[in-house]
Amino acid sequence: MTSGDLEFAHALRDLIGWNQTINDWQRLVAYEPKGCFVAEWEGSPAGTATTTCYGTELAWIGMVLVHPQYRRRGIGKALLEHCLEHLRESRISCIKLDATPLGKPLYEQLGFREEWALTRWSKDFSKYQEEVAAPRSEIESGANLRSWKQSGITQIGQFDSAAFGVSRERMLELLAQGSTRCIIHTSSDDSITGYGMLRAGSKADYLGPLVATSDQTALALISTLLSGPLERSVYWDIPDANVAAVTKAKDLGFAPQRPLLRMHLGRNENPGQPASCFGIADPAIG
Numbered sequence: 001m002t003s004g005d006l007e008f009a010h011a012l013r014d015l016i017g018w019n020q021t022i023n024d025w026q027r028l029v030a031y032e033p034k035g036c037f038v039a040e041w042e043g044s045p046a047g048t049a050t051t052t053c054y055g056t057e058l059a060w061i062g063m064v065l066v067h068p069q070y071r072r073r074g075i076g077k078a079l080l081e082h083c084l085e086h087l088r089e090s091r092i093s094c095i096k097l098d099a100t101p102l103g104k105p106l107y108e109q110l111g112f113r114e115e116w117a118l119t120r121w122s123k124d125f126s127k128y129q130e131e132v133a134a135p136r137s138e139i140e141s142g143a144n145l146r147s148w149k150q151s152g153i154t155q156i157g158q159f160d161s162a163a164f165g166v167s168r169e170r171m172l173e174l175l176a177q178g179s180t181r182c183i184i185h186t187s188s189d190d191s192i193t194g195y196g197m198l199r200a201g202s203k204a205d206y207l208g209p210l211v212a213t214s215d216q217t218a219l220a221l222i223s224t225l226l227s228g229p230l231e232r233s234v235y236w237d238i239p240d241a242n243v244a245a246v247t248k249a250k251d252l253g254f255a256p257q258r259p260l261l262r263m264h265l266g267r268n269e270n271p272g273q274p275a276s277c278f279g280i281a282d283p284a285i286g
């Protein structure tokens with residue numbers, strides 16, 4: 001995939017109804033210029049897939065899309081196999097993805113195994129003009145919420161890698177640059193205890209990534225990120241096992257929209273701490 005393919009890729013994404021923006025496509029290609037692919041059928045573009053490497057320990061496969069007109073001809077499988085070959089050449093030890101129910105059988109055929117389930121939650125804020133103010137009880141005494149820019153990326157990257165499993169500092173920096181709201185939560189000794197972002201998608205704003213060491217910290221971040229006027233829907237992908245995040249989503253009036261399944265291929269030696277994940281970054285990147 002090159003910049004010349006982005007118009008096709010973005011139109012296909014729109015047809016299938018996913019939420020990524022042209023900025024998301026540009027970020028994927030800029031991050032991994034040799035790792036994003038377009039499938040052609042008799043010379044016409046028919047499908048897409050992207051890879052995103054986090055060192056050599058972990059890579060993500062995303063944006064696996066085949067135009068409805070070209071489905072069930074083996075294009076999805078060919079795209080996946082091409083991604084796997086590319087990642088094996090790069091000696092990546094573990095490959096992950098967040099599968100839709102349509103994609104799951106394809107990934108299972110290629111050896112991917114289930115890690116954990118997550119659900120996309122959504123709420124149309126344009127219908128509700130109320131503000132989601134952070135209740136006082138959710139802000140720990142002595143704790144501090146501040147803008148991303150006031151913290152060093154190295155410190156944030158180190159904090160995040162404990163939860164995610166590997167370092168994704170460069171990706172976090174790019175996501176932060178593209179976010180409309182981006183905040184850090186620190187404890188009284190100034191160490192990072194959480195962070196969260198909100199960014200614009202094509203169909204809805206997207207809440208995540210959202211990482212915190214405690215439920216209370218996460219709730220303060222969520223309330224702050226969702227406070228003030230929100231004019232569109234918000235999508236939020238939450239691990240099903242994260243009871244505090246699911247409860248908060250329900251309390252705020254979010255409704256489940258679709259299931260996803262985090263899957264892995266190869267030894268999952270760096271699973272991180274899924275309990276600290278209150279919202280993923282994007283199904284395409286983890």
Ligand SMILES: CC(C)(COP(=O)(O)OP(=O)(O)OC[C@H]1O[C@@H](n2cnc3c(N)ncnc32)[C@H](O)[C@@H]1OP(=O)(O)O)[C@@H](O)C(=O)NCCC(=O)NCCS
Pocket residue numbers: 016064065066067070071072073074075076077078098099100101102103104105106
């Ligand atoms: C999931 C998706 C990428 C699959 O793409 P695809 O090109 O249709 O996939 P393939 O053709 O490689 O395989 C899909 C099925 O077609 C079958 N198939 C492959 N070649 C075939 C052929 N020549 N004739 C008939 N069937 C064929 C495969 O065996 C498979 O069958 P199964 O559903 O019984 O397992 C596509 O449905 C899609 O874009 N969905 C929307 C986006 C999405 O959910 N993406 C997955 C993100 S995780």
